[in-house]
Amino acid sequence: MAAGFKTAEPLEYHRSFLKENCRPDGRVLSEFRTTTLNIGSISTADGSALVKVGSTTVICGIKAELANPAVETPGKGYIVPNVDLPPLCSSRFRPGPPGEQAQAASQFIADVIESSEVIDTEDLCIERGKLCWVLYCDIICLDYDGNILDACVIALLAALKNTKLPEVTVNTETSTPEVNVEKRSLLHIHKHPVAASFCVFDDSILIVDPTDEEEKLSTAQLTVVTDEEGQLCSVHKPGGTSLSGEKLQECISRATARQREIQKLIDKVIKSIKTAK
Amino acid sequence: MPTDTKRLRGPDVSKSPSLYFSKPPATVASHGPRADGRQRDQVDIRPIFVRCGLVSQAKGSAYIEAGNTKLMCCAYGPRETERKDETDMKCGRLITDMRFAPFSCPERTSWIQGTQDRDLSLMLQESLQPAICLHKYPRSQIEVNVMVLENNGSVLAHAITCASLALADAGIEMYDLVLGCSMRQDGASYVVDPSYIEESSCSSDRENQGCLTVAFLPSLNQISGLQSDGEMTEATLTTGVRTCIEGCYKLYPVIQQALASTVRKAAPPPSES
Amino acid sequence: MATVQVCEAEKVYILHGIRDDLRVDGRGCEDYRHMEIETDVVSNTDGSAKVTLGHTAVLVGIKAEIGKPRPMVPDEGYLEFFVDCSANATPEFEGRGGEELGMELSTTLYKVFNNKHSVDLKSLCITAAEHCWVLYVDVLLLQCDGNLYDAISIAIKAALFNTKIPRVHISVDEEGGKEIELSDDPYDCMRLDVTNVPCIVTLCKVGHRHVVDATLQEKACSVASLIISVTQKGTITCVRKVGGGSLDPESIFEMTEAGKRVGKALHAPLIKLLQQEESLGKKRQKVGFLG
Numbered sequence: 052m053a054a055g056f057k058t059a060e061p062l063e064y065h066r067s068f069l070k071e072n073c074r075p076d077g078r079v080l081s082e083f084r085t086t087t088l089n090i091g092s093i094s095t096a097d098g099s100a101l102v103k104v105g106s107t108t109v110i111c112g113i114k115a116e117l118a119n120p121a122v123e124t125p126g127k128g129y130i131v132p133n134v135d136l137p138p139l140c141s142s143r144f145r146p147g148p149p150g151e152q153a154q155a156a157s158q159f160i161a162d163v164i165e166s167s168e169v170i171d172t173e174d175l176c177i178e179r180g181k182l183c184w185v186l187y188c189d190i191i192c193l194d195y196d197g198n199i200l201d202a203c204v205i206a207l208l209a210a211l212k213n214t215k216l217p218e219v220t221v222n223t224e225t226s227t228p229e230v231n232v233e234k235r236s237l238l239h240i241h242k243h244p245v246a247a248s249f250c251v252f253d254d255s256i257l258i259v260d261p262t263d264e265e266e267k268l269s270t271a272q273l274t275v276v277t278d279e280e281g282q283l284c285s286v287h288k289p290g291g292t293s294l295s296g297e298k299l300q301e302c303i304s305r306a307t308a309r310q311r312e313i314q315k316l317i318d319k320v321i322k323s324i325k326t327a328k
Numbered sequence: 329m330p331t332d333t334k335r336l337r338g339p340d341v342s343k344s345p346s347l348y349f350s351k352p353p354a355t356v357a358s359h360g361p362r363a364d365g366r367q368r369d370q371v372d373i374r375p376i377f378v379r380c381g382l383v384s385q386a387k388g389s390a391y392i393e394a395g396n397t398k399l400m401c402c403a404y405g406p407r408e409t410e411r412k413d414e415t416d417m418k419c420g421r422l423i424t425d426m427r428f429a430p431f432s433c434p435e436r437t438s439w440i441q442g443t444q445d446r447d448l449s450l451m452l453q454e455s456l457q458p459a460i461c462l463h464k465y466p467r468s469q470i471e472v473n474v475m476v477l478e479n480n481g482s483v484l485a486h487a488i489t490c491a492s493l494a495l496a497d498a499g500i501e502m503y504d505l506v507l508g509c510s511m512r513q514d515g516a517s518y519v520v521d522p523s524y525i526e527e528s529s530c531s532s533d534r535e536n537q538g539c540l541t542v543a544f545l546p547s548l549n550q551i552s553g554l555q556s557d558g559e560m561t562e563a564t565l566t567t568g569v570r571t572c573i574e575g576c577y578k579l580y581p582v583i584q585q586a587l588a589s590t591v592r593k594a595a596p597p598p599s600e601s
Numbered sequence: 602m603a604t605v606q607v608c609e610a611e612k613v614y615i616l617h618g619i620r621d622d623l624r625v626d627g628r629g630c631e632d633y634r635h636m637e638i639e640t641d642v643v644s645n646t647d648g649s650a651k652v653t654l655g656h657t658a659v660l661v662g663i664k665a666e667i668g669k670p671r672p673m674v675p676d677e678g679y680l681e682f683f684v685d686c687s688a689n690a691t692p693e694f695e696g697r698g699g700e701e702l703g704m705e706l707s708t709t710l711y712k713v714f715n716n717k718h719s720v721d722l723k724s725l726c727i728t729a730a731e732h733c734w735v736l737y738v739d740v741l742l743l744q745c746d747g748n749l750y751d752a753i754s755i756a757i758k759a760a761l762f763n764t765k766i767p768r769v770h771i772s773v774d775e776e777g778g779k780e781i782e783l784s785d786d787p788y789d790c791m792r793l794d795v796t797n798v799p800c801i802v803t804l805c806k807v808g809h810r811h812v813v814d815a816t817l818q819e820k821a822c823s824v825a826s827l828i829i830s831v832t833q834k835g836t837i838t839c840v841r842k843v844g845g846g847s848l849d850p851e852s853i854f855e856m857t858e859a860g861k862r863v864g865k866a867l868h869a870p871l872i873k874l875l876q877q878e879e880s881l882g883k884k885r886q887k888v889g890f891l892g
Contacts, residue, residue, distance in 0.1 A: 093478050094396055096431035106384035110477060112431025118342035131338035133439065138425065139402045139473035141385040146425050146473075148334045157336050185342045189430040189439075191475065193400060194383040217345060230348045263385070347672070447708040458825075458847035535836070538716070550847035554827070556840040557712040562861045565837055566854050573850060 062268050069256050076105075076262065081305060083247075083260040086313070088205070088320045091213045098214025098238075102206040105262065108140075108194035111206035113186055113214045117228060120176060120183040128175020128183035132160040134190045134203055141195035141263070159287060160190065160203055163276050167244035167284035170211065174239055178221050182228055186214070197263040200274050200287075204246040209317050214238045242278040244285075245313040247306035249273045254292045259305060273299075275306040279314060335439060344435045362519060362526070364395065371574045373509065373521040376582055378490075380497040380590035388498025392490040395523060396480035401490040403498040406468035420465030424453040426474040426487055433479045434524070448484055455488050455508070455543035455553025461501040470500055481523040485510040488543045488553065489583065496587055504548045505583060509575035510541040513564055520575050535559055542572035546580045607821040615822050616808045624812065624819070631863055633814045638755065638871075639888055640763040640878060648764025652756040655816065656746035661738065661756040665766045667781070668735035670726065678725025678733035682710040684740040684753070691745050699742075706740070706753065713754070713830040713839040718797045720761070727769055732781060734766055747817045750828050754801035755871065761798055762875045765790040799830040799838045800871070802864040804856045806848060811856050813863050824848075827856045831864025833872075 057064045057075075068075050078084070084105030093099035096112035120127060134156035138144045149157070164170070175184040188210065190203050215235040219228050250261035250269035261269060271291025276284040283303065288294070359368070366372040374395040383389035386402035409421055426449045430437050452474065460470070472495065474487045488508030495502060512522040514537045519526050527539060538558020545552055551573075556565065607615070615625055622629050634655035643649040646662035670677060684706040686699025693699070714720065725734040738760070740753050768784040768791055784790070805815035805823040812819060815826070824846025830839040840857065842848065848856075878885060 093398070093431060095434055095478050095480075099431065108383070110429070112429060114431045114436040116342040116344055116436060117348070118339040121339065129338045131336055133335050133430075135439070137427065137473065137475060138404075138471070139386075139400070139475050140383070142404050142407075148332075154334055161336055185338045187338065187430065187436055191429055193475070194385055196384050219345070219348075228345075228348045229350045230345045231350055443704065443708055446704060450705060450708075454843060454845070457845045535718070538838075540840075545847060548847075550849050551842065551853055552847035554840055554842040554848075554853065555712075557715045557838065559716040559718060559832075559836050559838050562835065562837060562857055565840065565857055569850060569853060 061264065065252070065265065065268055069252060069258075074258065074265070080257065081259045083309065083312075084262075086205070086316060088209055088316055090209050090317075090320050090324060096210075097216065098210045098212075100206045100209035100213060102202045102209065104198060104202045104205075104260065105196055106194055107192075107196040107198055107202050109190060109192050109199065109202040109206045111188060111190045111203070111210040113188050113210050115214070115216050116185045116187065117177075117182060117219070118185045120180060124172075125180035126176050127172040129185040130164055130170060130172065130175075130188060131185060132164060132188040132190065132207065133157050134160060134192070134199075136192050136195065136199075140192040144195075155289070156200060156203060159200060159274075159285075160188075160207060163204060163244055163246070163285050164207075167242045167276065167278055169208065169240060169242050169244055170238060171241055177219050177228070181226075182219070182221060184216060186211075195263060197261045197266045198248045201246045201248050201260065204244060204276065205313055205317075208240075208243060208245065208313075209320070211238055212240055212317060212321060242284075243310070243314050243317075244276050244278045245306075245310040246274050246276045246285075247302070247309040249275070249302050249305075251292055251294060257298055257301065273302060275302050277303070277306045277310045279310060281307045281310075332440060346434065359517065362523075364523065366519075368519055369517050371520050371571055371578060373575050373578055376486075376579065378493060378583060378586040380493055380586060381594070386494075386498070388494045388496070388500070390490045390493035390497060392486050392493070394482065394486050394521065396478055397476075397482060397486055398478040399474060399476045399483065399487055399490055401472065401474045401487065401494040403470065403472050403491070403494040403500065405470035405498070406465040406500070409467055409469045417467050418463065420460075420462040420467075421469040422453055422457050422460060422462065422472065423469055424449045424456065424472045424474070424491070426452050426476070428476045428479060432476045448487070451484055451541075451553060451555055452487055452491060456491055456495070456506055458550065458552040459492060459502050459504050459506045459545055460495065461503060464501050470495070479524060481525075481527045482508075482510045482521050482541075484508065484541050484555075485521070485543075489579065493583060493587065497590060504545040504550075505580075505587075506543050506552055507546055507576040507579050507583065508541065508543050508553070509572040509579065510539060511568055511571055511575070512539050513537050513558070513560055513568060518568070518571065520571060536561060536564055540565070540568045540572060542569055542576070544573055544576040546576060605817045605821055607818055611818070612822050615819060619807045619810050619812055619819070622810075626816070628814075630810055630812045631859065633751075634816075636755070638759050638874060638878075640759050640875065642887075647766060648760045648762075650756045650759035650763055652752050652759065653744075654746075654748060654752040654755075654814065656744055657748060657752045658743040659749070659752045659756045660741045660743055661753070661760040662741070663760050663764045664737045664739070665734050665764065666737065667727065667732055670730055670733040674722075675730035676726050677722035678735060679722060680714055680720065680736045680738055682707045682714075682738045682740070684710070684742070686742050689744075690742040694742075706749065709750070709828065709839065709841060710738070710740075710753070710757070712841070713799055713801065716838050718836075719799055719832070719838060720797075721794055724791070724793070725766075727781065728771060728779065731779070736761075736764070745817075747820050748803055748814045750801040750803045751814060754799065754830065755867070758795055758798045758800060758871065759875055761793050762795045762872075764793055766793070767791075796872075797832050797834070799832045799836075800864050800867045801828055801830045801839075802860040802867070803828050804860050806846075806852060806856070811852070811859065813859075827853065827860065829857060829860035829864060831861050831867075833865060833868035835861050835865045837861065
């Protein structure tokens with residue numbers, strides 16, 4: 052009976068739960084799904100992380116390559132994030148070039164990197180005007196069950212924290228770079244931005260960490276990114292119904308709490324890897 | 329080279345740091361034990377880890393890990409076919425797509441699918457098709473997507489195994505499972521389930537070396553896919569095929585067990601009370 | 602791929618014939634159809650050949666260009682394959698219809714030539730890590746009547762035999778800069794050694810037997826075929842199962858054995874024929890495309 056109700060009247064089905072201040076999967080409105088993290092599982096990448104938020108799964112792999120810095124920014128390296136939503140992760144995505152959603156997600160991630168200053172691109176410069184690192188951060192969704200932006204940001208941050216770059220020296224005679232694989236050092240992470248996404252139901256009810264179905268039925272979506280100092284890095288609200296200032300404030304305070312939870316989780320996982328070694 | 333306008337692009341040229349390594353890369357010895365401690369000239373496959381049904385959105389899915397080779401496969405369908413021009417609508421169509429994550433290989437690969445990906449997709453399709461009862465799915469298509477997360481050799485062989493598991497998990501009717509195994513012949517000796525370095529190492533000008541991948545239906549005793557390159561004598565090829573079949577039989581109980589445990593989880597046996 | 606519809610009765614007829622080693626056109630199971638080879642058919646390529654096998658016709662042109670060696674193998678040149686399925690061959694190839702088949706054929710060709718002995722790639726090197734010859738092998742399908750692989754591989758071997766690469770002279774000036782000079786004399790050219798270039802034999806499993814050089818009708822009766830590329834020494838450079846069916850291991854072994862035998866036997870007459878044609882020189886009567 053419940054299954055039939057769910058298929059026939061999905062919106063009513065959700066409403067009946069929200070009336071009781073809970074959700075079909077048993078969460079309360081302001082509860083995130085269980086988040087698990089696996090760091091450094093891909094040995095071919097210079098840094099990697101796999102994040103699961105509920106059943107949403109996202110993997111991020113970072114590959115570093117050498118390039119010439121851009122003429123206008125001779126002292127800076129590059130960070131190139133790309134989000135891919137392959138047909139593997141959900142039946143709604145088709146093979147071929149990335150769709151609108153993937154493009155928007157890539158741009159969002161790029162904006163978060165830029166505005167939060169998670170990494171100082173000057174750290175990526177090896178020799179001013181001549182050589183710098185390019186960090187290709189490729190984020191792939193393996194299971195799409197809503198709230199992919201949160202998962203992407205966590206995956207990116209954890210992968211960056213795991214990235215080790217080899218030491219590079221430029222030979223003064225031949226001016227060719229020399230890479231010392233044995234000497235690798237961690238990237239310096241300046242900030243720890245974490246995203247928290249919200250959905251607005253029926254113009255008024257605010258829920259946290261929406262699943263795919265909740266995203267589809269909601270009237271507006273909102274993503275807030277904050278760092279460890281409680282600074283706002285990004286507020287992303289693509290259209291939808293309007294939201295009162297009060298509600299937004301509520302979201303921001305929930306996001307700062309989430310930031311602390313995730314940073315603790317990342318630290319814990321990194322520590323457990325170190326002790327395992 | 330087509331420019332990619334739908335993705336964020338970095339600088340026009342960037343080079344892999346491996347081109348500038350101060351030390352030459354380690355070469356693989358063509359005798360003695362293998363780098364990972366496995367035996368040469370024996371059907372010594374890497375222990376594998378398999379799980380079914382990990383992806384909530386897919387009809388069926390499987391994840392396989394053999395040494396450092398990690399790949400994931402999702403199966404979708406049957407759903408209405410997209411190509412209406414096909415004259416043969418009595419049979420369903422199998423669509424395969426195999427892709428490498430950009431960070432899966434020692435060198436970063438482009439997002440844009442190369443000919444290698446498309447060739448592997450085709451091999452995957454030809455290897456799986458004989459095992460699926462396509463006549464039971466008229467006017468529909470079944471999609472198989474493989475994502476290679478980390479490539480440490482024998483990707484095609486493991487993709488075949490993983491894809492057949494995902495199809496079984498999706499409840500697609502099949503005659504048999506398809507298992508894949510590959511080997512590399514190097515002069516007089518061979519290695520089964522080669523790693524990435526073993527696969528790409530091209531030692532001296534020796535004759536009789538090459539790679540071979542076999543897809544095998546274990547309970548029907550049929551070969552559904554076969555591919556080799558390099559240079560081999562007929563005798564080597566024949567023993568190679570036999571070796572790979574043996575490798576597949578070693579894999580069989582593990583795969584069976586994984587499937588059985590998935591089914592048990594989905595529908596627990598009625599408690600005897 | 603160009604296909605024909607064959608009704609059940611016709612299938613039974615073909616199947617029974619093959620069982621008794623007698624095919625519809627009177628051939629035995631391991632016989633090829635009538636084959637015609639002509640080299641040097643396109644004057645603005647460095648080497649070309651046209652092969653007709655039954656009604657299948659393919660044209661191969663080879664262009665040699667100077668390129669940069671691949672970073673992994675700085676002392677070798679390389680080959681590039683491209684197969685064009687023109688809509689002339691069959692209406693199915695119109696638009697992008699032939700793309701898939703063309704890709705499949707060209708990737709198989711890369712595999713067939715993916716070894717050290719087929720073509721002496723070192724001889725294609727001009728200066729290590731700087732310049733090398735790149736041979737662009739362009740295959741054009743003119744007509745499809747089954748067995749494309751075999752016809753293409755024979756045409757490639759003939760075209761490589763026919764290829765004349767101009768000799769280059771490298772002069773070094775005072776500052777150490779290198780200059781490449783092409784020889785003016787059209788007869789001063791380099792030839793390739795084609796002895797080890799493999800030929801592909803496609804074996805179609807029909808019923809319990811397998812046939813060489815299947816026609817489209819025979820192909821329609823078969824579940825799967827095996828492509829085997831064999832050098833004149835009998836070394837196998839590529840094996841691949843194509844088609845939607847599966848084969849039992851024993852028949853695979855039988856088919857490789859047969860493929861090796863048939864493939865090996867193909868080389869000697871082919872080379873003899875090519876040499877004969879070459880020795881005629883200018884006296885040779887050109888047949889061209891309408892012949």
